[in-house]
Structure formats: structure tokens, C-alpha cells
Amino acid sequence: MSVLFILISASLTIALLFLFAFIWSVKSGQYEDDYTPSVRILFDDELKSKPVNKNKAI
Amino acid sequence: MRIEQFKYDNRWVRNFAFASFLWGFVGMLVGLIIACQLVWPQLNFVEWTTFGRLRPLHTNAVIFAFVGNGLFMGIYYSLQRLLKTRMWSDKLSAIHFWGWQLIIVSAAITLPLGITSGKEYAELEWPIDIAIAVVWIVFGINMFATIFTRRERHLYVAIWFYIATWVTVTMLHVVNSVELPISLFKSYSVYAGVQDALVQWWYGHNAVAFFLTTPYLGMMYYFLPKAANRPVYSYRLSIIHFWALIFLYIWAGPHHLLYTALPDWAQSLGTVFSIMLIAPSWGGMINGLLTLRGAWDKVRVDPVLKFMVVAVTAYGMATFEGPMLSIKSVNAISHYTDWTIAHVHVGALGWNGFLTFGVLYWLIPRLYKTNLFSIKLANTHFWLGTLGILFYVVPMYWAGFTQSFMWKQFTPEGILKYPNFLETVNAIKPMYMMRALGGLLYLTGTTVGIYNLFKTAGQGTFQAEEDAEAPALEKEYTAHSNEGWHRLIERRPVQMLLLSLGLVAIGGAVELIPTFLIESNVPSIASVKPYTPLELHGRDIYIREGCYNCHSQMIRPFRSETERYGEYSKAGEFVYDHPFQFGSKRNGPDLQREGGKYPDSWHYNHILEPSSMSPGSIMPSYPHIIDHDLDVSTTEAKISAMQMLGVPYPKGYEKVAQADVDKQAATIADNLGKSGIKVSKNKEIIALIAYLQRLGKDIKGAPKAAEVK
Secondary structure (H helix, E strand, O other): OOHHHHHHHHHHHHHHHHHHHHHHHHHHHOOOOOOOOHHHHHOOOOOOOOOOOOOOOO | OOOOEEEEEEEEHHHHHHHHHHHHHHOOOOOEEEHHHHHHOHHOOOOOOHHHHHHHHHHHHHHHHHHHHHHHHHHHHHHHHHHHOOOOOOOHHHHHHHHHHEEEEEHHHHHOOOOOOOOOOOOOOOHHHHHHHHHHHHHHHHHHHHOOOOOOOOHHHHHHHHHHHHHHHHHHHHHHHHEEEEOOOEEEEEEHHHHHHHHHHHHHHHHHHHHHHHHHHHHHHHHHHHHOOOOOOHHHHHHHHHHHHHHHHOHHHHHHHHHOOHHHHHHHHHHHHHHHHHHHHHHHHHHHOOOOOHHHHHHHHOOHHHHHHHHHHHHHHHHHHHHOOHHHHHHHOOOHHHHHHHHHHHHHHHHHHHHHHHHHHHHHHOHHHHHOHHHHHHHHHHHHHHHHHHHHHHOOOOOOHHHHHHOOOOOOOEEEEEOOHHHHHOOOOOHHHHHHHHHHHHHHHHHHHHHHHHHHHHOOOOOOOOEEEEEEEOOOOOOOOOHHHHEEEEEEEEHHHHHHHHHHHHHHHHHHHHHHHHHHOOOEEEOOOOHHHHHHHHHHHHHOOOOHHHHOOOOOHHHHHHHHHOOOOOOOHHOOOOOOOOOOOOOOOOOOOOOOOOOHHHHHHHHHOHHHHHOOOOOOHHHHHHHHHHHOOHHHHHHHHHHHHOOOOOOOOHHHHHHHHHHHHHHHHHHHHHHOOOOOEEEHHHHHHHHHHHHOOOOHHHOOOEEOO
């Protein structure tokens, strides 16, 4: 039966780690660039005749 | 910066696209047939086309063939473009495509033949289960290798959804398909009764979540902005949407088992998480719809966007309804009725169907370098489909309420107002006709759509290889100091994979493991004994014919149910049921307490021709069960398998079990003979009667307060 306690505590530990990671990320002002990716996907359709440097390094 | 030239592979995108709508047509056609069978039972024709065998074919075809190929189409197209690289291996793409089609074909052959594991939405037998796992892993290798060889560091939100899909479906499929084969075409679930039910609905619910929802949300986040040519309303919301959704979804499975013999704490857990699910679901829906802000004028003219708008709206409706149905008091009304059928068809016809066609109308012209053959026909399809959905779901809601309230209606004297189940069926037959009309409309729309897509393909030239170029991905990455943790995860697909798996495993483990391990969760009842070998054979016929598609074996603790069917179901009654047969829909009455209700001769006549015993019954007739000899060559194997699964037959019983089969069969045949029915004791009907007469009886012999260990 001890496996039950091991599993539940392991699961809860991971879940709590996630919670803390989330709170930390919000508090420390993360999610800075949460816009560019949504625009970028719109600009990949046709091949330009001349290679252009889109300069998309993050 | 070095610019690399490469080509996108469109061949397998195209193949998945065609497979999707062609199988979609087949799946919907079978759906229309079974809808008609519920009104006109004579349409059941022969044994291979009875409702109980065709209904799994319909659900499997729509889920795994139509939507399955649809999501592969979406992933193969968008993944390459989002990552600026070709699919990793053309060979794996080919194996994936043909392997998947082969699985579909084998399903289309085995299900009508009655080869089934008897677990809803996971009916396919073990060799096909293994094939599914292999092909799915091939797909996974191809997808992850593509991610590893990408030219774009950032993983767009759609890709997370694809990754979560792969990871979770792998786990669900493996865990739910653990079965013990006794022959090439027959196996038993290793789980029994309530535990099997929990595993099955954990699978079933998450199949909806991670096969019908997450990949399609990924597609929504790619194809909707593309079709509208504007960025998704809020990329931040999409990140929250993703994490919240996968974290919550995995816990919600038990809402399929409310008021059943499942431990109460597990039911409550399912309810709580189901209700919370409304937040990320609606976040996603709003994100999709608001993407069209300022572009609603396009929706007026562009059929692609029309389809997508209705799809996302249907997603919102279904994900509002889902949490509501997970509330116990609502579920008490909806469960076992057509309300559930309406709910899933809002999702299947609206969300999956319309998004698939929206994407197809956008994609096929691009693959063939042409314009859509006819916008007018696409609009026709749109309206036929939309009306089809309405004509389908409104009568089904109506039928659900009507029947449920009739089941629960008491007279002032306190007896059931409609004691005859058939009355409640006949009352909703008109709604069933309307539903069939709705299905016909939808199928007609689909046919128009397929014609339009073929015409579009015909007028264009298919471009299998599409030139593309992108800067090579620099090996080393220097992090900006102010980068978010989420960005870090996005650049690490393997860690991302493990993280998703971890999240999903938490949900699974916490729910499943205690039920397995805590004995008190499944009280054993001393008077409940294993099935006799003949009953076991009969049970396998019950499973083969798909009786569980229309008959539940789970009486909920309501007075309306105990009055109608008898004592409510206890978890301890199902401990020898591999697989469980709770069922989820009552097209006919519950059978949990069927044993001893009617004489053997009643069952014989009823199986031969249901309407002879119950005039107006919509149940198919089963003359082949009367005709066929029982296959007793597997008696020993079946008993051995059950012993291996922990069913307490005496040691060495498998060797002598056949004698018991003959003895019990002779008794039943004699009994039938006394009623003037001459039947040989080696027919299948004898075994089926033995099983039906055993159902739910054990507990009746028990002392009033069932002995609980």
C-alpha cells in the first residue's frame, strides 16, 4: 500500500512546483514577447524570388 | 545569416485530406443508417448490419477515420510551415498514412463481424490495438524529428497542442488497451467492473479531449488566423489556454460515471474539474472568435471563415454544456438519454466537422494552386450542414428531456406512470425521424462539399513539392536576460514533452491508483460468484452483438430506477466483469437485474423476434443467435484467462469446465422444451439465455445488508 503514498506525494510535489513556477512567472513580469509569434505565422506563405533576410532571430 | 532552400512535402497532406473527407462520408452514412434503424428496426437486415455492430463502426469511423485523418492533415501541413522545415521522413509519412488507412479498413471489417473488445470507443481487438500503437509511434517519431530539425526556434502555440495530443493519446491508448488475448480475435480487459469503467471513461473522456479537441485547437490557432489573415486575438491567452486545458482535462473522466457504483470521491473529483474546464475552453473559444475582430465583413463572403466561425461557436456551446452535464443533478436527467447524443454531435458535427471542412476549403485550393471551384456550392454546403446540425440536435434534446421525464414520472399513488419502457421509446420516435432528417441534410452537405473539393482538385495542378527557404537555425542560443520561463520551455521540445507527460500523469495516477489499491473502494460481496462457463460464453455473445450500445447494466440509486429495474447497482457486483458492460445509453431498458424476470422461453422468443414479446420494439431480431452453434473450443482458454485475471475458479477447473457447459446447457434446453420450444443444447441462444438469467441475481440471495469486507 505504501506505493499509494509515494505516488500521491510525488504527484502533489510536481503539481505544487507548477503552481510556484506559474506564480513566479506572473510576479516577475514574464510573457514579455507574447505578440510576435502570432504575427510571424502569417508571413511564411510564398517563396520570394529573391532571398530576403527576414531577420527573425529571436 | 545563411539562407537554406528546401521543399515542403504536400503529398501526404493531400492524401490525409482526401482520406479524411472520404472516410468522413462513410462514417456519416453509417450514422444515418443507424439513425434510421432506431425508427425502422427492419433496416437491421442481417447479423453484420445490426445496430449493435454498426454503431461502433460509426463512432470509430467518425472519430478515428474522419477526424483522425483530418488532424494528421492539419498537423502535416502546419507543422512544416511553422517550423520552416520539411517533414523529417517521407518514408515515415508514408508508413503513417498507409498504416492508418489499413487500421481503418481492418476496423471496417472486424466491427461488423462482431470482433470487439466491448469497450466504447476502444472496440478494436488487440492486434489492431497494437497496430494503432505502432503507427501512432511512427507518427510521433516523424513529428518530433521534424521539431528537432526545425529552422524556427519558437514553437508556436499550435505545436504545443500537437505535442500534448501525441503524448496523452499514447498513454491513454496503452493503459486502456491492456488486455489478455485468448485468440487472434478475442481478448479480455485486464481490469474488471468499476475499475475497468474508470479506466475506460478516463480514456473515453480524454479521447474527446486529446483526439477531438487539442489537435483541433492547434489547427484553429493556425488555420483561423491564416484564413482571416490576422494574428490570433491574444497569444498570451493561447498560452494560458493550453496549460490550463491540459492540466484540467485529464481529471474530468469520472463525470461519465456519476451516480454509478464508482466511489463517490472520484465522482466529485470529476465534477469539480469538469466545471473548472469551462474557463480554459471558453478562453480558447473567445480567442478564436475575437481573432475575427474587425474582419467580420470577411465572414460574410468567405465560406472558409463561415465554417470556422460555426465550428468555434459549436466548440463553445459543447464546452459550456459539458460542465453543466457534469453536475450531478443535471446528469441525473441527462445520463442514458439522447441529451448526451445531442451533446456529442454539437461537438462532432459542429466543432470537428465544420473545422475540418473549413480547413479543407482553405487548403485544397492552395495545394492545387487554384481557386475554390464554386463558392456558391461551398455556401450551399455550409447552410445544409448548419441546418443539419440544428435538425439533428434540437430533436435529440427534446427526445432526451421527454424520455428522461417519462422514466421519472410517478402517479399520485406513487407508482411509475410509464412502467413499460417501450412507451418512453415510442414517444420519441418522431424525434428520431427528425434526427435522421438532420443527419441526411448534413450528409447531403458533405456530399456537395466533396464534389466541390474534387472539382477544385480537378481544375488545378497538384504541387507535391513546395519550394521554401529559411535561415538556418544557429546552433548556439544566447538567452536574452529578460526572457520568460515559458520561452525556455518552448525551445526544448523534449523537456516540453516530459512536462506535458508529467502533468497528464498526475491526473491519471491520482485517480486511478487509489481505486486499484484501496480495497475498500470496491466492497466485495460474499454472495457474488464468478460466471459459470456457459454464462461466460453467453456474456461474450452479448459483447459481440454490442448489446451495451443500447442496454445499460448500471442502476442508479434513484427511486425511479429501483422501482423500474430493482435494487441499485453495487461496485462489488462487477468484480468478475472483464470488460465491464455498464453501457452509456438506454435505447432499451437496463438489464442489470434481468436475471429471473422472465422465463427462458420469453428470452428465446424475444431474441428471435423482439416485437413478438414487446410489440413496437425497436430492437433488431437475432435469428443467427438461434441458428449458430456455440463455439466451445475456447471454453478452456476463457476459464484460464479469467483465472489469470484473478477470477477465483478452483484450480484445474478449466479442464473440466466443458462438462459444466454441457450440463447447464442441457438444463436450459430442457426448460425451453417444456415451454414447447425445441432447441438443441449446443446453440448460442442457450448460452445467451444463461447469461441473461444470471444478471444481477447474486445479490438477491445475499442478506439484506450486503456483507462488506
